[in-house]
Amino acid sequence: MNILDTIVAKKKEEVAARKALVSSAELEKQALFTRPTLSLVQSLVHPERTGIIAEFKRKSPSKGIINGQADVVDVTKAYTQYGASGLSVLTDESFFGGTSDDLLKARVNEIPVLRKDFIIDEYQITEARAIGADVILLIAACLTPQEVQKLAAFAKSLQLEVLLEIHDETELGHICDETDLVGVNNRNLKTFEVDINTSLRLISHMPASKPGVAESGISSPEAIKTLKEAGFKGFLIGENFMKQPLPSVAFADFVKQL
Numbered sequence: 001m002n003i004l005d006t007i008v009a010k011k012k013e014e015v016a017a018r019k020a021l022v023s024s025a026e027l028e029k030q031a032l033f034t035r036p037t038l039s040l041v042q043s044l045v046h047p048e049r050t051g052i053i054a055e056f057k058r059k060s061p062s063k064g065i066i067n068g069q070a071d072v073v074d075v076t077k078a079y080t081q082y083g084a085s086g087l088s089v090l091t092d093e094s095f096f097g098g099t100s101d102d103l104l105k106a107r108v109n110e111i112p113v114l115r116k117d118f119i120i121d122e123y124q125i126t127e128a129r130a131i132g133a134d135v136i137l138l139i140a141a142c143l144t145p146q147e148v149q150k151l152a153a154f155a156k157s158l159q160l161e162v163l164l165e166i167h168d169e170t171e172l173g174h175i176c177d178e179t180d181l182v183g184v185n186n187r188n189l190k191t192f193e194v195d196i197n198t199s200l201r202l203i204s205h206m207p208a209s210k211p212g213v214a215e216s217g218i219s220s221p222e223a224i225k226t227l228k229e230a231g232f233k234g235f236l237i238g239e240n241f242m243k244q245p246l247p248s249v250a251f252a253d254f255v256k257q258l
């Protein structure tokens with residue numbers, strides 16, 4: 001089994017358990033459920049922002065612990081202050097050490113927040129809305145094109161934007177009208193190797209009408225320049241900042257060099 005299959009199998013169990021505890025109807029009653037959402041599509045091209053979607057990630061299957069002590073509010077406030085276009089917050093606990101509470105805390109910031117998780121069920125989208133997310137991630141590698149369309153349509157009905165993640169040519173067929181942004185994951189999920197050429201290779205096949213987001217393995221301002229020239233509007237960066245004792249300072253320094 002590859003890592004994604006392992007994660008999805010666990011996710012199914014976790015979602016079933018949470019559903020038994022809290023119904024969708026109860027989630028819909030939570031205060032944040034009806035707040036107006038923010039648009040990542042618009043924020044990516046805001047002239048005073050950098051296009052960076054800065055990610056809060058404590059650990060990962062490929063790296064183990066990345067940062068065991070960073071505070072989600074301190075870090076995301078700094079990301080926002082220094083020009084991030086959006087925030088990505090891991091809410092998967094078992095493999096990435098994230099929680100829904102992390103996302104709820106990141107909500108103090110007035111830029112779009114992406115729920116970074118492995119979404120396989122509408123219930124998780126209702127949860128995303130209830131904890132204050134603006135955008136959800138759908139991963140082509142763990143969904144059929146029909147599932148993507150159905151989940152994305154459901155997200156749109158809750159005023160959430162949808163970032164569809166692909167990682168090779170075979171997944172281009174998962175892109176549909178209901179998806180707002182197309183992300184290319186530069187990380188090979190079998191080997192964990194990262195190569196930004198994956199993004200550079202795929203962009204010419206992606207619809208120009210949907211902002212492209214290059215994801216993973218971005219560690220230099222030069223890489224952003226290259227990706228921007230190729231047409232990418234968004235740059236999803238986690239580890240490069242989170243691996244530093246002070247992700248906030250690392251982010252501020254990085255932005256100065258853009």
Ligand SMILES: O=P(O)(O)OC[C@@H](O)[C@@H](O)c1c[nH]c2ccccc12
Nearest residue numbers: 185215216217218236237238239240
């Ligand atoms: O830490 P990096 O290499 O900058 O990568 C960030 C982000 O792209 C990565 O965390 C990611 C991309 N797609 C995912 C899907 C699930 C969990 C995590 C991810």
